[in-house]
Every structure is written in C-alpha cells, then in structure tokens.
Amino acid sequence: MNQTKLLKVINISKSFGGVQAVRNVSFDIKPGELLGVIGPNGSGKTTIVNLITRFVKATSGEVMFHGEKINHLPPHKIIRLGISRTFQMVRPFYKLPAYKNMIIPLYSPRVKNFVGGKYGDRDAMALDLLEEVGFERDSFVAYKPAGILPQGYLKRLELAKAISLQPELMILDELFSGLSLAEVASIVPIVEKLRQKGIAIIMIEHRLKELFKIADRVIVLNYGEKIADGSAKEVMANDDVKNAYLGTEA
C-alpha cells in the first residue's frame, strides 16, 4: 500500500442503461494535493464525484480511502470517514438561516467523534466557520434565511458546510460557477488555506483559468474516459485535450 495516497480510484466505470457515463477511470490524490478535474459538459465529472461518495453505485472498479476499499459503504458512512462534498447546484436548507444550516453538520457523527463527543457552543462554531469563508460577522447575513441569499453567499455556505465536517478530502463540484471574478478571487485564498492544512481537494471546474492557478495536477475527462493527467501546462498541451475542447478539423 502506498502510504502517501489518500484516495485511489481504480478502473471505475458506470453505465446508466446503455449510456457509458464513466469508463475505466483511475486516479489518486495525496494529502494536501489539489487535483483539478475538467472536461466538456457530459464528460462524467459529476458522476465521478457521485461514484466516490457512492451517491451512485459503480458498475465496476474500486475506490480506496487510506488503503481501504470504500465503494461498498453507504454514502453517510463514506462521509463519516472524512470525505466531504459540495453540490454543483447549491443545496442549502432554504428555510433555515444561514448559520442554522451549519448547525446540522455540526451535530453530525463525524464532528462529534472529531471533538471527542463535546460539541461546545455550536452557534459560535457556525458563525466562526461562516466568517472563515467570507460571511462578514457584523453584516448579519448569517442570520438571514438561506433561501434569500445571493449565489455568492450560497457557494460560501456550501463550502463552509463541507469544511465543518473536518474532512481529510474535500470534493468541490463547480465551486466557482455562477460567481464573479471578484468572488472567485476572494474564495481562492480560502481553498489555498485548506490545502495548506493538509486537506486533499478535488475540484471539478469549468473555470479553467482560475483552476489552473491553484491546481497541483489536472485530469481531463471526455465521454467518460480519462484522456490526460498531469500539470495544467501539460494537459493543455495535449492534443486529445485540445480536440475535446475545440473539436477536430474536418
């Protein structure tokens, strides 16, 4: 077993009826590494996230976390191991105030185990976490119902929920989508900080320019297959990647 690998995805495949969404994809990630996953629409990026967290069941292949096979476990058990995820389409509890959205993950079994069964003041923890991702402490935004918050805050809330679970691996599904350049610029240092803490991060992104500035490594998917794996510079120089994004000349 390679101790430096936190997560290994081995020859994973998924077909929905006759459609092969993911085909024999393999990759791995080390603690503190930021792996970008890119590819055209429909290339299987979100399916990969769902396969790792077992929101969908793989047709074949394996997912190993800390050297242990996890793809037979239900999603809640995978999350409890230390893998947190965000959704491409934000999924807050719309009726609850933003900080109350944090209370539910802060009550989760993962957090309970992590803090030795003593939660402390969860409201304070929630507000601290929200401040960490850019909710201004004095603006009272954290007290407003999630349903009325603009997209930028909802993305931050999504990130804060994922952080609150004390993860070793975070999977961020299109965190930057729908955000302005200024908003992305303010979130990038937060992601960098998480990586510096030793958290492995998988970022599914369409915002390539912003992703390439922070990714250690990038894999490219096309029609469910991995077509490139390397540094941002290497993958963008790859002919298969150029063809996937730009098409081939007739």
Next chain:
Amino acid sequence: MFTGTIIYALINSVILTLIAIGFNLTFGISGVANFAYGAFYILSAYSTWIMMHSFHLPYFVSVMISIILTMALGALMYQLVLKRVRGQAISEVIATFGIGLAILELFRYLGFVGFEYNLPPFIDSSYMILGTYVDMQRILIVVLGVIIVVLLWLFTHNTSLGLAFRGIAQDERTALTFGIDSDKIATLAVALGAGFAAIAASIIIPLGSIFPSEGYDVLIKALAVCIIGGLGSTGGVIVASFLIGFAERFTDSYIGSHWTMIVSLAAILIVLVVKPSGLFGKQKELEERI
C-alpha cells in the same frame, strides 16, 4: 349553545391534531405515506385492552407498553418492507395499506368487536366551563395535545436527532453529505409516527369504544387534515385541524350531524382545486405543473 359549540369545536380540533400529527411527521421526514397508521392506532388500543384484561397490568403500564410495541412494529415495518420500496410512492401506499388492512381485519376475524372493548377515562369527572359540562378526559386531551405539540417543536429544534429529522425532511441528499443515515432516520420517523398514533389512541379511545372500523376513520381523518394543511407541514396540520374541527362542530350544531362527514370531504375537494399542495404545502412543483 354557541359557547358550548365553541368549546367542543376546540376539543374536536385538538383531537384531529393528535390524530394527524404522527402521520404528518412520518411523511414530512421520510416521505412515506403510512397507510397502516389507522391500524396502528387501533392495534395500540387493543394491545392496552389485552394487557389490562388478560395480563391484569395497571392501566398506565399497559398504555406505556402499547406505545413501545406500536413504535417497534412501525420500525419493523420500515426495516422489513418499506426499506425495499422506499421512493416508489404507489408501492409504499399499497404495502402499508395492505399491512393496515391485515391488522384491522385480523382483530375483526378474532372477534374483537363489541362495546366491551373500551378503555377507561384517566380521570372520571367533569367540570362546568362557561356554562357547558366538559368531562375531564376531554380537558386532558386538550392539555396533552398542547404539551405534545410543544414537546415536538422543542425536540425538532433543540436536539441532534430532531435536527437530523429536519435535515432529512428538507433535503435528503444534503443530509446524507453530513453523514446522516437516512434509513435510520426514516425508521425512527415511521416508529415515532406510530408512537404518536398510539398516544392519540390512548387518550382519545376512552371517549368511545375500540372498533376495527375506527382504524379506517382515523386514516381518513389524518389524510384529510394533512391534505388540507399541506403534507409535511406541522403548522398546516394544526391550522387544518382547527378549520375542520370547527366546521364539523358548527355543522353538527346548526345544520345536522349527518352533514359533518360531508364537511371534511368538501374541504379536501375545495383545497385540491384551489391549492393542490395544501394550505402550507411544500410541494410547489405540483401547483406549477397544474
């Protein structure tokens, strides 16, 4: 007569709240429409009666054991049957209705029919309230109804399990990403709903007798309240209970008792036409589609 009608309308409304709150809780959290709900209500009452008369256990102990047994049966029903069909609404309805039917008809088959099958009131006395005699059992129903609703609110807003319930109720996929075991929560939701049916039975049944057919009436009343209030909405259940409760009593007093059932059915029809997701319903997509 008017004051008396108001007092009995209030009692009737709390009875409807007690009857519907368990059904609504289970649906709101797990999405399961438990059509065995009325059967659980009757099963719990018969179970109390059997423990009192065959095993000579004290009344309060019998009630407590019946509540626990009914909850256990609810949990068992989820684990053995519903877990496999969860998410397929028609299968859930058919499976739970079939189980309910089997329970109710089994009691009828075994001969549990007759006025001797009843439960005694907790306190056998009555009081004059604003010129109207009200027996202590009905006063107890109102007091316990308020206590149960308040406790349920405190539970769902101040405990980790309650928060998990609310999380699953609002978005199951998001709750899963927090490590919440949705099957465990759904099992507890069905068990808790069954427990509420048992609690309702233990305080309402002493007003009459235990009949298997009462199980169907309870199910219809729970459905009527939840459809009008909006499936899954606790506030909706309370408002709808008071709407139907008052409408039924006033119809009974001023029009005729044979019209009271029509009132509930008419209320369902009007709400389904005007606001298909119910007064406080969450299923807005239904309205958008219609």
